[in-house]
Structures are given as C-alpha cells and as structure tokens.
Amino acid sequence: MGETGGCTNLSVPSHRLVPVADPSTYRPSPGSIPDAPGVYKFRDATKRVIYVGKAKSLRSRLSSYFADLSGLHPRTRQMVTTAASVEWTVVGTEVEALQLEYNWIKEFDPRFNVRYRDDKTYPVLAVTMHEEFPRLHVYRGPRKKGVRYFGPYAHAWAIRETLDLLLRVFPARTCSTGVFRRHGQIGRPCLLGYIEKCSAPCVGKVSAAEHRAIVEDFCDFLAGRTDAMVRRLEKDMAQASEELEFEKAARLRDDIGALRRAMEKQAVVLGDGTDxxxxxxxxxxxxxxxxxxxxxxxxxxxxxxxxxxxxxxxxxxxxxxxxxxxxxxxxxxxxxxxxxxxxxxxxxxxxxxxxxxxxxxxxxxxxxxxxxxxxxxxxxxxxxxxxxxxxxxxxxxxxxxxxxxAGDLTARSAALSELQEHLGLDTAPLRIECVDISHIQGSDVVASLVVFEDGLARKSEYRRFALKEAAEEGDVASIAEVVRRRFSRYLKETEGTENAEPDTSTPGIDPETGRPRRFAYPPNLLVVDGAGPQATAAADVLAELGITDVAVVGLAKRLEEVWLPADPDPVILPRTSDGLYLLQRVRDEAHRFAIRYHREKRSKRVQSSALDGVPGLGQARKTALIKHFGSVKKLKQASVDEIAGVQGFGRRTAEVVHAALAGSTNGSAEAGHGGEKGS
The missing domain is CATH 3.30.420 (Nucleotidyltransferase; domain 5)
Known part of the structure; x- marks a missing residue:
C-alpha cells in the first residue's frame, strides 16, 4: 500500500452531530488526488467513518462525489452532506483494494455502506465437533469455533425431517448436555437410544471414537459424498444376504431407503456433481x-x-x-x-x-x-x-x-421529523440513546443504554451498567449516575481531538485495536425512562459536564407523556404519532435489555449465596460445583459420592457441603417477593 491523503473541515464543533450543508467546504483539490487504484473513507464531524469505497482511479471516483448535488443518488447525497472530510489510501493492485475495502467496512461498520446481513436468521444444522461426543441440533445465531454447520435451511422443520430420516442410519447424539449427563448418571438411555435412533454413548454402548466415526459419516453424507455412502451400504446388504443374515440385510435395505428419501428432499439439479x-x-x-x-x-x-x-x-x-x-x-x-x-x-x-x-x-x-x-x-x-x-x-x-x-422508510423519516418538531430540536434526532434502570426493592441495581440510528436499533453499541445500591433518591440518582458515567467516558475518549491533525489522529477510534471506542459518539437525543425529575437529573449532569448540544426527554409509562427538563407540563404527542411510537420502541428495548441483565446478575448472586458460609469453600470451588451440577437445586439433590467426584473435592469436604445444603433453608424464596423493576 502507498501514500495516504485527505482534506478535513475542522470548523465544526466536536460535540455536535450536524450535517454539513455544502460538500465544497471539504472538497480536496483534484490535483492532490492520485490517479491510481485505492480505497477512500468519508468521515463526519466527529471523525467517525460513515462510508468506505474503492476505485480504479481515486481522482475520477472522488471527483464524482463533488458534482452537482441534484444529480447524485439520494443516499449518496445524504452521505456527502453528512460528511466533513474525505481521505484515501493508495494501493498497488485492484486485489489489494478489494481486501482493504472489506477490512475497513468490517472494522468501522460505516452507516452508509451496504452490509449483507440476513433479513432473517436462517436455521442451520450444527454439529459440535469440538465436544468429546459431538451433538447434532438445529441452531440459529452466530457461528462458533469448532462447530460444523450445514444449510442454511428455509425452515427448522426441514432440518428436523432430514434428521429424523438420517438418525436411523447415523445414530448420533442429539440431546442437550444436561440430558446427556443425567442419563449417564442414571445408567439408562433415552427413548431414542431404545428405538435405535441414538447409539447411546451416554451409557457406554459405543466409545467416543466409535461415536465420532458415526458423526463424521453423517457430515460426509451432508457434504455431498452420498453416492459412495449408498454404494457401501448396498455392498454390505448383498454380503449380509449371501451370509444368510437376512435381518441385518433388511435393516440395511431400510437404511438405504432412508438415505434415498433424504436425497430426494434435496432435488438433483445438476448431474455433473457441480460445486x-x-x-x-x-x-x-x-x-x-x-x-x-x-x-x-x-x-x-x-x-x-x-x-x-x-x-x-x-x-x-x-x-x-x-x-x-x-x-x-x-x-x-x-x-x-x-x-x-x-x-x-x-x-x-x-x-x-x-x-x-x-x-x-x-x-x-x-x-x-x-x-x-x-x-x-x-x-x-x-x-x-x-x-x-x-x-x-x-x-x-x-x-x-x-x-x-412499503411504509417503513417513510414512517421512520416521519417519526424523526415529528420528534424534531414537537421537541423543538435544531435537527432530526438521527442518533437516539435511552437509559433504563432495573432492580428489586433497591437491590441488584443495573442500567441499560440502547442506541437507535436512523430509527433502527444498533445493537453492537448497546451498553449495560452495574450500579451501587439505590440511594434515597432512588431511580433519579441512578439515572444521574449512568448519564455521568456515559458522558464522562465520551469526553475522555474525544479529549484533545478537536484541533488534531487529520493524518495523525482518528477521534473515536482506539489506536490499539483500530475499532470504534465504546462511548465515542454523542446522541442527538437522550431518552430516560421516567418523568420530569428523571429528565431534569439527566440534563443537570450534562450541564455540569459542559455538554449543551444533547437534547434530553423523559418518557413516562403511565400515560406515555414526554417530559422536557424543568418543564411543569409534559409534551403530549398524538397516540397515532410515528414519533411517539419510535420513542416507545426505544424505551421498551432499553427496558428489555435492562431486565435481561438484572436477571443474569441476580441469578449469579442467588446461586453463589446458597453456598456462602460453607467451611473450606472458596469462590473457585463454588464455581466448580455450579458448573458441574448446573444449578444449586441439582447440587442439593446430589449424594456425597457425586460431590466428591467433582475435581478438587475430597470426601471430607463433600460431606461438609452435603450437610450444609441439607440443613439450609431455601433463601431464594425471598426473591419472589416484590416484582422486577424496570423504571
């Protein structure tokens, strides 16, 4: 790769997300742009990368962005008027440009770049090859290391139908870890083991190596090596028939039929084994x-x-x-x-x-x-x-x-315009953040912060906070603490960047990882779940920190009223308002995220507290017990011998743990009194 260049407009305050009306304010001189292949980045006023592109000729490509605005594609026009600077990197070949463009899109996740994310989460057939006894199961979600995936399929039932046909030929494990461990402890296989749709490795009917061989044959079949598999079974069937093992031959005949039915579900489209x-x-x-x-x-x-x-x-x-x-x-x-x-x-x-x-x-x-x-x-x-x-x-x-x-883009634009009008904002709130508090009677206090950009959730920027026990002021103090922590981090991460040289500083980007910092970009609108006091507390914190360009509102659940800081009366948005609907979605998402974090935290505390006070039991041993048995409830049902079987436990310590749990009362019952609070 070669030289890097660019042109930046530094006249925009660093604490404001305001579109630049005239791209000519940061247009580089055509003579300064190399006529060579390369990759370019547009940045907004906060130096955030908003678009990445590649070109055979940087000079020709970049010049096209600064032509007559009316002739540009609508989204391109929005991009160049939002940007405040452009920079580029020269590369040697078009292949290098392809790779660099991909890396930068992955790294910066620019809002104006197309990202080919699935419009829905397709189910796949996952095979957990990293486990001692690999498992076959339907899966949706991010890919994990050590797992093989087949698909995607249009419907989960298509995977289950295929599995049902193939398990008689490849009787591999399909049960969860908990079920697998439980049947191993009781020494009896599950129903699938009895009907020969599982080789029952849980009770030792097959060894780990034999079970893995079954799973590898299954993977080979799904990977396309079907004809070889069918020919092998036909050969085995003929041999069994010659040796008068008619029962085995009949079973192999049924297996071949099952394989062919599974193959028919994937229609033959090309006869030459095309990949x-x-x-x-x-x-x-x-x-x-x-x-x-x-x-x-x-x-x-x-x-x-x-x-x-x-x-x-x-x-x-x-x-x-x-x-x-x-x-x-x-x-x-x-x-x-x-x-x-x-x-x-x-x-x-x-x-x-x-x-x-x-x-x-x-x-x-x-x-x-x-x-x-x-x-x-x-x-x-x-x-x-x-x-x-x-x-x-x-x-x-x-x-x-x-x-x-058909109405989604129009509705989102209308919602942002309505909020700008009703709340008296200078610009439409393209970035909205919302804070919500969750606790039970003042204990296990947590908070969530969710982010919406252009009316859509940006989940990669969600954050959560563990707070101190609720003070006398309750949720108002908690809201103030979250806002102070969030915007103190914002000021710290953008400190000293307002007058930085464009080629030596990338505000908002961590120099060690090259990725966006966690709190580097301010919202146009901060929503807090609550009424006037919560909104006022958040606005007071922003004023203390010297941040004056972030609007604050509170959204009260009871009547869905919108409260501005220090105003005696709420702003009433029409019930059919797109703007109110957007605020409700943002608030509900923050509430969901806070409740989820609160339940995780409370669950860990309740499980750990049940083992508090047991002599000779430190945090490492508590963790080992919970990990081995899965929960305190199952640990209480375990015998002394089963506890002693956990790594790091001897007979004497196991007896102490067993006696302590047998004599304890279920302290977690208190957690049922008083509902969860998402303020």
Missing part, C-alpha cells in the same frame, strides 16, 4: 434483493437472501462486485475461526453479470479458496435454468419485501 454458488439480484433505484443457492454435489444444499438499501447508484455488475467481496470475505473469516469447512468458496460462482473488475475478483476468490475459482455467467443448459430459478426467487423476495415494508 457452485448461484447468485441473482432484483433491484430498483433505492434497494436491492439478492438470493444465493448453494449447490454441492449437484444438489441445492442451502439458500439464503438479503434485502439492502443501495448506498449509491449501482447497476447489477456493481452489486455483484460488492456482494462477492463482503459475503465471501466473511465466510473466509468464519473458516479461519473453525466455524465453517476449510473451503468457504466453491469451485464456481455463477452470477447474472460479471463485475467491471471480474479478473481481480476472481483472483481474490481463488486466494480465499486456495485453488482456482471460476467466476462466470451461465449461458445454456441446466446451470442457466437454475440461474433463472434463483432470479425468480430474488424477484419474489423483493416483491414481498416491498409489500411488507
């Missing part, structure tokens, strides 16, 4: 839908789709370029973490049109796979027919999205 991903798009001026069919061994093994806002004016080749970079870059990271198979990129990627830098993209994909990847447009035959099917799916998904969310 490919087929991609298609449907789009208009503002949004785009993408569908991907994953074909392995000639069969469709999974399908997924996204609908995203377009960051700028983009045709299909540009959409292909952007999607391939982000999608396969993320898949490669999962593979490095051990969460996906070693080769996340298939041998072929079939697209509707080739991107302008198709050769560079193909080279980059080949580098991720470790062998040659073909990036091409299918022209005829089965592959062309499959591509048309994927295209129809993309068009259908886009149509459904339009019907479902």
């Amino acid at each position: 490919a991903d087929v991609v298609a798009f449907a789009h208009d001026d503002l949004e785009a839908a993408v569908q991907v069919f994953h074909v392995r061994g000639g069969r469709v093994r999974g399908q997924r789709g996204w609908v995203v806002d377009k960051a700028e004016e983009m045709d299909v080749p540009a959409l292909v370029d952007q999607f391939l970079t982000q999608f396969y870059g993320e898949q490669a990271e999962l593979a490095q973490d051990g969460a996906e198979p070693a080769s996340p990129v298939p041998r072929e990627v079939l697209v509707p049109e080739l991107p302008a830098d198709a050769e560079a993209v193909g080279e980059w994909l080949s580098g991720l796979r470790g062998s040659r990847v073909q990036l091409r447009v299918p022209q005829r035959g089965d592959k062309r027919s499959l591509a048309e099917t994927v295209q129809r799916n993309a068009a259908e998904a886009f149509a459904q999205h339009k019907l479902k969310r």
